[in-house]
Amino acid sequence: MSEVKSRVTRRARRSAIRILLAAATILPAARWAQAQEERPVVLTLRQAVSQAVLHSRDLALARLQQTIAEQTAGVERAEFRPNFYAGSGAGYTHGMPLSLAGQAPSIFDLSYTQAIFNPPLRGQFQADQERARGRQSQVEEVRDAVILRAATTYLQLAKTRHALELVRGERDGAQRILNYTQQRAAEGMELPIEITRAQLDAARVEQHILQLEGQEDYLDGELHNMLGVPADQPIEVAAEDVPGGADQPASELVQLALSNSPQIKQAEAEQRAQQFRLSGERGGRFPTITLAGQYSLLSTINNYDQFYKKFQRNNVNAGLQVNVPIFGARTSAAISLAQTNVNAAELDLKNKRSELEIEVRREARHTREMEAGRDVARLELQLAQQNLGLLQSQFQEGRLSLRDLERARIEENDKWMAFLDAEFARQQAQLELMKTTGQLAQVFP
Numbered sequence: 232m233s234e235v236k237s238r239v240t241r242r243a244r245r246s247a248i249r250i251l252l253a254a255a256t257i258l259p260a261a262r263w264a265q266a267q268e269e270r271p272v273v274l275t276l277r278q279a280v281s282q283a284v285l286h287s288r289d290l291a292l293a294r295l296q297q298t299i300a301e302q303t304a305g306v307e308r309a310e311f312r313p314n315f316y317a318g319s320g321a322g323y324t325h326g327m328p329l330s331l332a333g334q335a336p337s338i339f340d341l342s343y344t345q346a347i348f349n350p351p352l353r354g355q356f357q358a359d360q361e362r363a364r365g366r367q368s369q370v371e372e373v374r375d376a377v378i379l380r381a382a383t384t385y386l387q388l389a390k391t392r393h394a395l396e397l398v399r400g401e402r403d404g405a406q407r408i409l410n411y412t413q414q415r416a417a418e419g420m421e422l423p424i425e426i427t428r429a430q431l432d433a434a435r436v437e438q439h440i441l442q443l444e445g446q447e448d449y450l451d452g453e454l455h456n457m458l459g460v461p462a463d464q465p466i467e468v469a470a471e472d473v474p475g476g477a478d479q480p481a482s483e484l485v486q487l488a489l490s491n492s493p494q495i496k497q498a499e500a501e502q503r504a505q506q507f508r509l510s511g512e513r514g515g516r517f518p519t520i521t522l523a524g525q526y527s528l529l530s531t532i533n534n535y536d537q538f539y540k541k542f543q544r545n546n547v548n549a550g551l552q553v554n555v556p557i558f559g560a561r562t563s564a565a566i567s568l569a570q571t572n573v574n575a576a577e578l579d580l581k582n583k584r585s586e587l588e589i590e591v592r593r594e595a596r597h598t599r600e601m602e603a604g605r606d607v608a609r610l611e612l613q614l615a616q617q618n619l620g621l622l623q624s625q626f627q628e629g630r631l632s633l634r635d636l637e638r639a640r641i642e643e644n645d646k647w648m649a650f651l652d653a654e655f656a657r658q659q660a661q662l663e664l665m666k667t668t669g670q671l672a673q674v675f676p
Contacts, residue, residue, distance in 0.1 A: 271465035272458075276385055276473070279458060280675045283381035284374060286459035293373040297366035304363050307356035310346045317341050337527040337546075347551070348520040351565070354511010358504035365500025372493035375671045379662055381457050382473065382675070388450040389468040390655045394648055395443045398436060401644045404637040405433040411633050432641075473658050473665075473674065481595050484668050488591045489584060491669020498583050502576040509569040515562040524549035587667070594664045601657040608653035612646040619643050 274282070284290065319339050346352060409429040415421040455462055479487075489495060527546045529535055536542045556562065622639045625631040665671045 271467045272460055273467045274385075274458075275469070276382060276471045277675060279385045279454070279468070280378050280381045282459070283457040284377055284675075286457065287373075287377045290370070290373050290377055293366075293370045297363065297370055300359070300363035300366045304356060304359035307352070307359050310349070310352055311356070312345065314344050315341065316343075336533050338530050339528040341526045343522075343524040343549075345522045346519070347522050348518070350514020350517060350519075351511045354508050354514065357507035357511070361500050361504040361507060365497045365504070368493040368496035368500065371496075371672070375493070375666050375669075377457075378671045378675050379666050381454075382662055383659055384450055384453050384457065385468055386471070386473075386655060386658050388447065388454060389470045390651050391443055391447045391450060392468070393470060394651055395440070395447060397644045397647050397651075398440050398443060401641050402433070402436045402440060404640050404644075405429070405436045408634050408637045409433050411637075473661055481592050484595055484664070485588050485591050487668040487670065488587050492587055492667070493669075494583055495580070495587060498576070498580040502573070502580050505569065505573040505576045509566070509573050512562065512565040512569045515559065515565065516556060518553050518555040521552040521554075523552050591664075591667055594660065594667055598657070598660040598664050601653070601660040605650070605653040605657045608646070608650040612643070612650045615639075615643040615646040 317340070319337075409426070409432075412421055412425050412429045416423060416426050451466065452462070454460075454466055454468075455464075458466070460466060525548045529542075529544055529546060531542065619639045619642075622631055622636055626633070626636045662671070665674060
């Protein structure tokens with residue numbers, strides 16, 4: 232009995248040792264995997280934009296729409312290529328052997344058609360082909376929109392996180408002012424209204440912190456979604472600058488926009504498409520030529536030998552089918568419609584060029600204004616920092632109270648916040664100007 236117990240005990244010990252060894256192997260691996268998941272993703276601005284373009288569903292949809300446009304043009308082009316059709320059927324014939332379609336009923340038939348000369352159909356094909364080329368400009372427009380959105384979100388998130396650091400430091404200063412005011416009020420050296428004022432300042436700082444934390448959470452979620460990064464994996468961003476385009480003369484910016492604007496390219500493609508359609512409809516006054524052929528395998532079961540003196544089992548027909556228009560009311564109406572569409576496309580192109588020129592000049596002025604505002608905010612911050620340095624010297628000499636020193640620090644934080652806002656506004660204006668002039672793809676290839 233004791234031997235049995237000892238055997239069971241040894242087996243239990245061996246099992247426990249195996250479990251401990253397995254746990255010692257698995258737990259470090261699990262901890263390493265968890266650490267990998269929690270390790271933040273550090274991305275520069277260019278890396279974030281490239282990854283956003285790579286994972287953009289809007290851009291993928293635009294490319295699919297371009298493919299659809301190209302395939303639509305391919306359907307029109309198929310009429311000018313060889314088309315073979317085969318068929319067969321069975322039916323009852325009484326009297327003259329004709330099928331429901333007016334052809335001879337056959338056991339097997341093979342037909343061939345190919346348009347040789349058909350101006351309206353070719354004009355439609357060329358118009359669809361030109362619209363398919365214009366879809367490429369739409370893909371570029373969506374790509375620029377994705378770049379602008381990703382860069383703006385990245386920079387705004389960096390600005391928000393920096394602002395949070397400043398406001399949290401401001402919270403410490405507001406709390407020190409409140410403690411200082413309460414202490415002096417307890418000694419009878421301050422009025423109760425000063426305590427209320429200090430409490431109000433501290434409450435405003437807390438409200439600002441909550442607002443910035445909510446903004447940070449929203450921007451962080453947006454960036455995770457655009458980059459395809461798991462939600463539980465942090466993303467680290469850094470404050471970066473973007474090259475500006477406002478230093479160029481307005482005339483150069485306008486020429487860049489007219490040359491690179493996807494909207495202008497689409498309008499030009501639509502104008503060319505309508506011109507092709509008009510040329511095709513005008514060609515509707517000319518004959519159309521179609522190459523056609525047919526092979527039929529007939530049988531006596533359809534009573535051919537009773538209705539025709541000579542029965543031929545294998546039958547081949549081939550030739551050109553020419554349709555000469557004598558009077559076509561549709562042709563005149565189609566030409567009038569196509570001419571109206573051409574006029575509308577030309578007017579739309581002129582309007583877009585004029586609107587784009589006005590928009591570029593407005594954005595260039597706005598960018599310069601934002602640069603001037605950033606310079607003013609930078610000087611105000613520099614002045615606040617210098618003033619804080621003087622007040623610190625006075626405080627160390629005992630000529631300034633703690634409350635005045637902390638308020639100077641809070642004022643410096645406020646100037647920092649104003650500078651961050653002005654810097655982000657300048658960067659956003661530059662990005663929008665580069666998008667309008669078609670320079671985003673060059674900055675973020």
